[in-house]
Amino acid sequence: MDINSLPDDPAALKALIVNMAASQADQQEHIVQLEQRLQLLNLIIYGPKSEKKPRTGQEQQLSLFDEAEQTAEEHKPQTFEEACAPASTRRKRGRRTIPADLPRVEIIHDLPESEKACPCGAKLVRIGEEVSEKLDIVPAKIQVIRHIRPKYACRACEGVEAHGPTVKTVPMPPQIIPQGIVTPGLLAHVAVAKYADALPLYRQEDQFARLGLDISRGTLAGWMIRVAKACEPLIDMIITAIRSGPIVNMDETTVQVLAEPGRANTTKSFMWVARGGTPGKPVVLFRYHPSRAGNVAAEILGDFKGYLQTDGYSGYEALGEREGLRHLGCLAHVRRKFVEVEKSTGKKAKGGTAHAVLDLIGKLYGVEHQAEKQQLNPEQIKVLRAEKSRPILDKIKALLDARAATTPPKSLLGKAIGYALKRWDRLVVYLEDGRLRPDNNLAENAIRPFAVGRKNWLFSGHPRGADASATIYSLIETAKANGLEPYRYLRHLFEHLPAATTDAQRKALLPQYIDPQSLIILA
Numbered sequence: 001m002d003i004n005s006l007p008d009d010p011a012a013l014k015a016l017i018v019n020m021a022a023s024q025a026d027q028q029e030h031i032v033q034l035e036q037r038l039q040l041l042n043l044i045i046y047g048p049k050s051e052k053k054p055r056t057g058q059e060q061q062l063s064l065f066d067e068a069e070q071t072a073e074e075h076k077p078q079t080f081e082e083a084c085a086p087a088s089t090r091r092k093r094g095r096r097t098i099p100a101d102l103p104r105v106e107i108i109h110d111l112p113e114s115e116k117a118c119p120c121g122a123k124l125v126r127i128g129e130e131v132s133e134k135l136d137i138v139p140a141k142i143q144v145i146r147h148i149r150p151k152y153a154c155r156a157c158e159g160v161e162a163h164g165p166t167v168k169t170v171p172m173p174p175q176i177i178p179q180g181i182v183t184p185g186l187l188a189h190v191a192v193a194k195y196a197d198a199l200p201l202y203r204q205e206d207q208f209a210r211l212g213l214d215i216s217r218g219t220l221a222g223w224m225i226r227v228a229k230a231c232e233p234l235i236d237m238i239i240t241a242i243r244s245g246p247i248v249n250m251d252e253t254t255v256q257v258l259a260e261p262g263r264a265n266t267t268k269s270f271m272w273v274a275r276g277g278t279p280g281k282p283v284v285l286f287r288y289h290p291s292r293a294g295n296v297a298a299e300i301l302g303d304f305k306g307y308l309q310t311d312g313y314s315g316y317e318a319l320g321e322r323e324g325l326r327h328l329g330c331l332a333h334v335r336r337k338f339v340e341v342e343k344s345t346g347k348k349a350k351g352g353t354a355h356a357v358l359d360l361i362g363k364l365y366g367v368e369h370q371a372e373k374q375q376l377n378p379e380q381i382k383v384l385r386a387e388k389s390r391p392i393l394d395k396i397k398a399l400l401d402a403r404a405a406t407t408p409p410k411s412l413l414g415k416a417i418g419y420a421l422k423r424w425d426r427l428v429v430y431l432e433d434g435r436l437r438p439d440n441n442l443a444e445n446a447i448r449p450f451a452v453g454r455k456n457w458l459f460s461g462h463p464r465g466a467d468a469s470a471t472i473y474s475l476i477e478t479a480k481a482n483g484l485e486p487y488r489y490l491r492h493l494f495e496h497l498p499a500a501t502t503d504a505q506r507k508a509l510l511p512q513y514i515d516p517q518s519l520i521i522l523a
Contacts, residue, residue: 174498184494228468329426337416378434
């Protein structure tokens with residue numbers, strides 16, 4: 001500003017100075033906000049992905065519950081329960097015990113007969129043995145299963161022109177892919193490799209080639225689509241189970257699908273996940289849809305009445321007003337906002353608002369760990385939370401209310417406070433029922449394998465492939481949620497589903513109704 005343009009009137013000059021000071025303060029605040037964002041972006045790009053919060057002394061580490069997109073970076077994310085477990089109960093480092101149920105092959109290393117004599121001349125007597133066990137593996141091998149069906153004919157009818165010779169043979173057992181060359185075991189192998197172990201089909205094609213078998217990725221993809229089509233009745237039953245349960249956890253993540261009608265190949269679509277069902281018999285549903293609109297969630301839920309737990313995505317907001325639906329928030333997402341504040345401010349955050357909120361949230365999870373350790377039932381958990389968690393939540397709320405008035409709303413801390421206060425009524429709903437959890441980790445853990453796989457196979461080539469992926473992910477994650485080994489379950493399913501002709505027979509093939517021990521024998 002030119003000095004000659006300054007006003008001569010003292011009052012006008014004072015007002016100008018006040019305005020300039022206010023403008024400078026606003027600019028300085030904006031600079032601080034940009035510096036925080038830059039610091040956070042640098043940590044996101046170059047820093048550790050686990051978001052573990054280091055503590056000093058004998059305090060335990062408290063792990064974050066990351067979004068599916070973030071936890072895809074981690075192969076074995078640490079759970080809160082593992083982080084907070086006493087040192088005496090954690091899994092020890094070092095060599096693990098080899099499972100007793102693995103087959104053993106014995107190799108005897110014995111002394112030659114010439115050395116089985118004592119220097120005194122007496123014969124040595126066997127008094128025991130030294131045993132050391134070492135793991136071995138037999139590489140995968142391809143084999144051909146020959147189905148031989150003898151044919152029978154009547155010699156006496158050979159010359160009869162009326163009806164010709166009588167020929168009989170037993171029909172082939174029903175197959176999940178009729179007229180195909182693939183067995184249930186091979187189908188289960190391919191499905192588990194891709195959807196449980198994140199191995200793309202083109203890599204499986206290379207593996208089969210090394211084993212001497214030429215199977216194109218197109219053929220493998222076709223198998224998965226046909227298998228998924230055959231399993232559609234089970235998916236309908238999973239949807240029914242989710243809608244009939246008391247609690248549903250929902251989440252969604254992006255997926256790129258090519259050849260979608262009327263959409264560019266670079267357009268993002270979404271994979272939705274819902275976890276629910278009867279307590280003790282959980283089911284997991286994956287659903288592909290081009291849209292992230294709230295009506296997709298409404299379509300999945302149907303006539304569900306009960307508790308719905310989600311993150312803070314606005315697409316779920318309309319569901320919260322529906323009659324018979326009680327909406328829960330996710331404490332882990334609130335915590336994540338304050339961790340971002342702490343990361344962006346570094347050492348300056350110690351003793352600040354974010355640090356205080358994180359410590360209080362850590363105490364809330366300490367109560368949850370206590371309930372799990374004591375194996376309390378839902379009613380006992382509700383009483384424990386009323387006694388211990390409620391006062392902690394009240395402290396957090398009072399702290400947020402006090403800081404909200406003095407914190408710039410556009411700063412990272414202001415956004416974290418605003419995010420928590422806006423959703424506070426839903427964050428405390430978990431106190432109402434001991435079956436509820438403070439966070440939406442059940443849904444995020446279910447969707448994590450999809451996010452990990454997406455980093456490898458990148459996209460689905462067609463909407464049919466995305467639908468097939470959703471079906472097989474649903475079956476595998478439901479199997480895992482019920483303690484079943486995915487390969488053994490899918491092999492059992494693919495063997496028995498073609499012969500299931502009634503809803504009762506199909507329902508018996510759902511993972512939640514299968515005894516894990518029975519699959520060990522059948523596999």
